[in-house]
Amino acid sequence: MSKGSINTVAYHPAGMPEPGRLETLAEGVHWLRMPLPFALDHINLWILDEDDGCTLVDCGLATAETRAAWEAVFRDPAFKGPVRRVIATHYHPDHLGLAGWLCERWGVPLLMTQAEWLTGRMTALDSPASLASKQIAFYRAAGCGEDFLGAVAARGNAYAGRIDPIPAEFRRLRHDDILDIGGRGWRIMVGRGHAPEHATLYCAELGLLISGDQILPRISPNVGVWANEPEAEPLSDFLDSLEIFKALPAGTLVLPSHDRPFHGLHTRLDDLAAHHETRLGDLLAALGEPMTAMEVAPALFRRKLDHHQTGFAVGEVLAHLHLLRTRGQVARDLGADGIHRYRSA
Numbered sequence: 001m002s003k004g005s006i007n008t009v010a011y012h013p014a015g016m017p018e019p020g021r022l023e024t025l026a027e028g029v030h031w032l033r034m035p036l037p038f039a040l041d042h043i044n045l046w047i048l049d050e051d052d053g054c055t056l057v058d059c060g061l062a063t064a065e066t067r068a069a070w071e072a073v074f075r076d077p078a079f080k081g082p083v084r085r086v087i088a089t090h091y092h093p094d095h096l097g098l099a100g101w102l103c104e105r106w107g108v109p110l111l112m113t114q115a116e117w118l119t120g121r122m123t124a125l126d127s128p129a130s131l132a133s134k135q136i137a138f139y140r141a142a143g144c145g146e147d148f149l150g151a152v153a154a155r156g157n158a159y160a161g162r163i164d165p166i167p168a169e170f171r172r173l174r175h176d177d178i179l180d181i182g183g184r185g186w187r188i189m190v191g192r193g194h195a196p197e198h199a200t201l202y203c204a205e206l207g208l209l210i211s212g213d214q215i216l217p218r219i220s221p222n223v224g225v226w227a228n229e230p231e232a233e234p235l236s237d238f239l240d241s242l243e244i245f246k247a248l249p250a251g252t253l254v255l256p257s258h259d260r261p262f263h264g265l266h267t268r269l270d271d272l273a274a275h276h277e278t279r280l281g282d283l284l285a286a287l288g289e290p291m292t293a294m295e296v297a298p299a300l301f302r303r304k305l306d307h308h309q310t311g312f313a314v315g316e317v318l319a320h321l322h323l324l325r326t327r328g329q330v331a332r333d334l335g336a337d338g339i340h341r342y343r344s345a
């Protein structure tokens with residue numbers, strides 16, 4: 001056991017669903033798993049039964065494998081079709097990837113928050129050339145090496161490659177909206193920091209929170225700075241968002257997008273806040289001579305990172321450095337070489 005945090009949640013005893021199968025967690029609430037071709041190799045999706053069909057929550061990555069898994073789900077005896085609507089918690093491709101295909105297949109609307117729908121649409125439309133020039137400038141300023149910058153230039157619009165065309169029309173979810181799903185009220189609670197306006201769904205009657213990527217049981221959700229908003233300070237947003245979930249009952253069963261459903265919401269919220277404070281302290285302690293984000297990254301990420309992981313790691317390091325700047329503990333200088341260097345203030 002590492003970090004201690006793994007001890008503080010209690011996993012729900014439900015068996016892990018095979019791809020293409022439904023695992024029923026509560027009356028009318030089903031858990032699915034879809035494959036992902038990454039180190040994080042799965043995503044959890046949810047089906048909520050209605051009187052005359054069902055609502056899908058999240059969609060999976062746009063791959064032939066996920067499409068085939070969905071077709072198997074639609075043949076599962078526990079599946080109560082037809083699909084009446086598709087909800088996407090946020091714009092990341094493992095959540096929104098197949099929304100276009102699912103909405104088209106069933107002739108149903110997509111429900112999202114406005115910022116997530118807009119961000120997804122706009123990210124998918126970025127031309128590879130404009131994206132590459134923006135990203136290269138951003139990662140160069142962070143102190144990344146030429147081999148990584150070359151990989152960034154070569155990968156084009158990776159987001160667009162993992163997602164079906166996003167529906168050009170959506171229905172807006174707002175914080176505190178109550179959706180009637182199968183005769184039960186599900187409250188939309190918006191979290192920030194991982195994504196701009198991440199929707200989570202809470203049902204008081206069932207004591208269930210569909211938390212998406214906002215709250216995960218073991219890994220900490222990625223909170224990163226990206227090239228499209230290089231001065232972003234998302235960690236404050238993330239830490240503030242933890243607070244709104246403290247208002248939910250301690251016994252809430254949390255349904256996260258990765259890993260397994262769990263109890264222990266309040267301790268997990270405390271652990272996530274403590275985890276980031278520890279990392280802020282680690283970074284501060286590592287800053288001796290002025291250092292680039294890349295040079296100080298080993299204070300947070302000790303293992304060797306591949307190119308895919310480097311983008312996430314730099315974003316995470318910058319998120320922490322930017323919060324330290326907000327707090328007045330770190331200063332940033334721009335060198336004549338165009339590279340940012342950080343020092344304790």
Ligand SMILES: [Zn+2]
Binds near residue numbers: 213
């Ligand atoms: Zn995400």
